[in-house]
Amino acid sequence: MANEVRTVVPGSFEPEGHFYERVLNAQIHPMVRFFMGLGNERIAERYCHLHPEASPEGVRQLLNTTPKFFRWGGADLFVTSNEQGVRRVVVVETNSCPSGQKSMPLVDDSDEYGGYRHLLEHGFLDQLRGRQLPDGELAVIYDKNHMEASGYAATLADLTGESVHLVPFHTAPCPNVRFDEGVMHVLAQAGQWVPIRAALRYVTQRPWNRIPPVTRTAILNPVVACLAGGRNKLMAAKAYDLLNARLAQYKLTIQSPETIWGASREEVPMWLTHMGGIGVVKNPYSNAGQGVYTITTDKELQDFMESEQHYNQFVVQALIGNSGWSSTSNQGRLYHVGTVPDRRGRIFVSDLRCMVVGGPSGFRPVAVYARRAHQPLAKLPTDNGGSWQMLGTNLSVKNADGSWGSQTERLLLMDNKDFNRLGIGLDDLVEGYLQTVMAVLAIDEMATQLVTKGRKFRHRFFRAVNSDPALAEEIV
Secondary structure, three states: OOOOEEEEOOOOOOHHHHOOHHOOOOOOOOHHHHHHOHHHHHHHHHHHHHHHOOOOOHHHHHOOOOOOOOEEEEEEEEEEEEEOOOOOEEEEEEEOOOOOHHHHOOOOOOOOOOOOHHHHHOOOOHHHHHOOOOOOOEEEEEEOHHHHHHHHHHHHHHHHOOOEEEEOOOOOOOOOEEEOOOEEEOOOOOOEEEEEEEEEEEEOOOOHHOOOOOOEEEEEHHHHHHHHHOOOOHHHHHHHHOOOOHHHOOOOOOOOOOEEEEEHHHHHHHHHOOOOEEEEEEOOOOOOOEEEEEEHHHHHHHHOOOOOOOOOOOOOOOOOOOHHHHHOEEEEEOOOOOOOOOOOOOOOOOEEEEEEEOOOEEEEEEEEEEEEEOOEEEOOOOOOOOOHHHHHOEEEEEOOOOOEEEEEHHOOOOOOOOOOHHHHHHHHHHHHHHHHHHHHHHHHHHHHHOOOOOOOHHHHHHHOOOOOOOHHHOOO
16 A cells, blocks of 8 residues: 555566556657757757857856755746747746656666666765765655655665665654654564665655754755755745846846745735736645635635635745736736647647756756646636636645545646647757756755754744744744
8 A cells, every 4th residue: 555664675666656657658759858868068058059148157067066955856847928929938936856757758768767767876876875874774755646756766776776665754743754863763564663874755745844954864855955945935936036146147047937925915915916916826835736826816816815824924926827917027928838729729838847856967857747737728817717727737636535646637748749739849948957957056055054064954044034933833
């Protein structure tokens, strides 16, 4: 059962258990395969050719950086245009420990592990060799996405020749996991508590309420990366601004919608008026499409104002909609390019998820996929069931019993069938990759500010830069 602790032994990786069935039968699009094999040097050359104002030295420096805390990240990107027809790839949010492996066709048909192996080899295994770790075993902990979590466990077992504990970690406190002086212990399948020297984490729902921000056990990613922006949209917005200020000398910038952080519920209507009455309000600490409110009408605003909320601060962001209904922001009005019209002339909003891993030799792309909205774009935001039906792309669905499902019928693969529907090309993939790397590095630099030289989390400093008492009370 998915909710039981398991011991995964070497030789147990079976692709059928770790990829969607349609992915197993998919052939990756030649352009995507070409992009995945380009390498950072050629990507930097292409990006600088498209952006002659950008510093080649700055681009190469970014791509060759080894992040300290935030090694495994994924950005949700929108391909947009403005009123002058200028195309732009925009970062909507960045996630630590993102999904994506089960949705990525194999780049090399002879490598059945696909991105599972690339991520572990490039971003995780070097920590086992290059850092002083406590004695113990290996584990993968997760709170959703058993398909990918078990894939990482089976791949890790094969790469190391060791058994790996696959441990569900849903609640706080958890009967399966505990921490003792910074060392993780898991309740093994045999019933005894086992110390863990290193673990891969696919715990995504408020992980800070049951995992300390910094631990002696090497964890990919440590929870400090989530607090610094990987699962904290408020801190991510601050991190983007700080990195953009530093990158100005290289003529590089993270492209993101205008964002107001730290707004109280009472301030939300004022900021929406500033954006022309249209915007997005987000619970800063939620993910998987939860706690996001697209507001284009008085009714949608009223629904948000009357909703029950756990936290005291919100993020208000410029909404990217259709050409006739998008927020007015300091970047002008951006709207979705959307998918290629289908046979009925319908255009759907789609996003692009780019997953990257950073290791000793810099960054590399690991997986790419796309998702489309439920309903096609319309001329008015009140059509087709409201704005969220036309703008919401996340596939995750939270069931009544607290478990998670996925609406995979809206998944768009990087294969010969789906890729052409997206209307994007190689240069969009290059732009998306650079934007993702910059977003991940921005959050990694913020995480570095939250940890002392003695590897202690700076609780007081964090409360100063993210002054939300409800969040502060949750942090272990």
